[in-house]
Amino acid sequence: MLNPSQQARDTLSRLINSFGDRFSLLKKTPPAAVAVPVETTFPTSHPEDSLSIPVMEHSADDVACRAAQTQGQFLARQERWDELSAEIKTADLARDKTHGGMPIAELLAFGARADVINAVEHALSEGHKADARPLIDGIMAFEAVRQSHRDDPYLAAVVALAHIDIGWTWRGTGWETIVPAANRRRCAAHFDRASALLAPYDTGKLDSPMLAAAKCALLPGRRDDTLCVANDYELLIDLDPQNNRHMRALGNHMLPRWFGSYPALELEARRTASRTESTWGAGGYTWVYFDALIHDEQVCAQVDVDFFLDGLRDIVATRPNQEMINLLASYCSVALTAGLGLSEPSDMPRMQIAKAADWLICDHLQELHPMVWAHAADGFDNNARITSPSRFAARGRADALQIIADLFRDEINLGHKVTFTTEGPQLGPT
Template identity: 30%
Template sequence: MVTTPQIPGLATRLAAPARLLATRLGHLARAPRRGRPAPPPVPGAILGGRLHAPVLAASPESVLWAAMRAEHAALAAEGRWAELFAVLRRADHARTAAPGGRRLAALVSEGARMPLAQALARRDWPAALAGIDRLADVQAAHEDDPMAAHLLAQAHLDYGWARRSAEPGPGVPREVWQDFLHHTALAEAALGSFDPVEEDSPLLAGTRYLLVRGIEEGDAHCRDWYEDWSDLDPTNPEPHLTHAVHLLPQWFGTLAGFEDEARAALRRTRACTGASAYALFHLAAAEMLGDLPPGANLALFVAGLVDHFHATGCQYRANIVAAALTELHHGLTEAPPQRRAVVQEALDDHLRNSVREFHLSAWENGGAGISYALEQVFGRDLARGEHVCLGPEGLVTRLPG
């Protein structure tokens, strides 16, 4: 019998909920307040002071994302909608990626909806509805612009999901459920006749996909709409993270069929992103299940994590993958040696050849997790008194002095 490794909390950090449970890997890092510079290195006792590499409270990428949101929130606040829609359209059509892989169009959209997001975070429903009304007025003034339709539709989806998610316990009160369905219908109406494929718009495709949560035909549409979204932007992780959640039993799928769905996603995108889609599917599922789904192929999952890093080669993803591999390693202490070896080899290679700085926000236990990872890879050298330092590509060990 093959056991599935337990990785408690992994998916929460790697596929944290934003518009939907486990929609964006990019929300792993907790962005500092907007307008602040990147945080300085954090002093501490990682390896008793024997780590000589930058250790940051949060990733520079997340700081930049916050600045991008703030810049476009300011455009919206000043009513410069035509300018904002032009930026949004260009970024969407070009599939422009910000550092860390997040789509610039998504960041611009989030900036334009920032007052709504802030109201929803406070659960200030009247203020949120007022924000939606403002976007409805904007859409009415730009009714031929698909970007205006996207913003209004996404605002309705944000509100409906926030209302539904705010209720404690397993049940949702009838009036809240009806409100959720009502705003899903309003989102569908806002999108109108704009077709994501005809408009060449991954942003519209992502908004349309989220309708599946609140329309009667959600089961019938989810796979086709996922394929449209993924085909429009095949290197974007968000379609995989979003769709995978809806292939679980609480939505439109089964655990027995999940592995086949993950492998189908892998086949669709292997030419451009390797095995990353497979890993992303399983991360999204783990967010809901608390563990990797039964039948997950450990070697393929690890390969997918590594491919996810290589898609950008950035230190943001380097830390995501390092933290994931570390938790996998820790969870396999009683597994057969050959299974541990798969993770050990990947962690060793990743730290030595890819990691050049550490972001504490990516690690569940902060410095303790980083120390554990370094000890698994450099344990013998550390026992001889060596220190961990930056090398040509990643981390190396050297004697002090």
């Protein structure tokens, strides 16, 4: 009789074989208890020899994001606070975004506080004590700015977001049980201060997605019930339904590890899809489940696969730009498949959704964005440390080329070179 580990390995092997061998390209090996030895072969030793696809090391969206952050940082360094507030307000009210969907107002605010946050991160990495000047000078200077602009909600939001960032720096991203008590207290103190700064402002009356997003960013420091959290996100999403990141954050916070439950996640996904149908079609359901599927095996076992896939198609129909196509293709082929073998009931839904990478790549991919693929390998973890952006991007490029080459394995083995164009992949001689 097979032991449980052997049974798990055999089950996963059957699943992979039933969907083809494209998923043998996974670089993340499942835990030893369910690890499956996989033979990885490619049509050539270097996939790029058989592929021709434009590689965007710095996409237009990357450039736009960096420009907005730099502008915010410049205005803060020059202490031109009124100009900073005015630019944030204008972008916020207009819902201005980069081509890839990043809100300009949030990018300006991020740039404005970047120096303060970087100083704290550096001081902590150097082992400074809690009362060391590098840890407190920056945030105290921000507090002084807020004092001289007491009625400005946008500058209050910048200072509050700085407190939230510093709180996370103290806490880290580990499980609650392994975070030192002193670090948890300092994190809580910063979250409490951020909450006090934002409390006077009614985000609905101000028509401000940025302030609503800042209030939702406070949630990890609170212990609200599921309904309160869902209501906070409902307000935020209704203020800016074009921003898929709010829906993704809602799905994450509906997980049992935060404020929700599995039934609550399903309910909010369907409610969000209904409210945002005019913007995303069925895509609201997909966005709410997007990150939750990566982080929780039970979520994979309950997701309505057909609804999710309908949402994927509607997202592509609504936002067919290459930033979006790279995001969705890397999600399906890299981020989602990393959890294969961890839970037998979740493996089949994972594989069904992952197959969408085929049509995303064949029908819609025209250029490669390596940084997006690299982030997919890390599960789109915003807190991931990137010590070398060039190596990080190179890893994403290699992953993407391997997956694309395997998808066109038969054509390449027949001697064709696959060239990606605006008209789709074209076959030619190598």
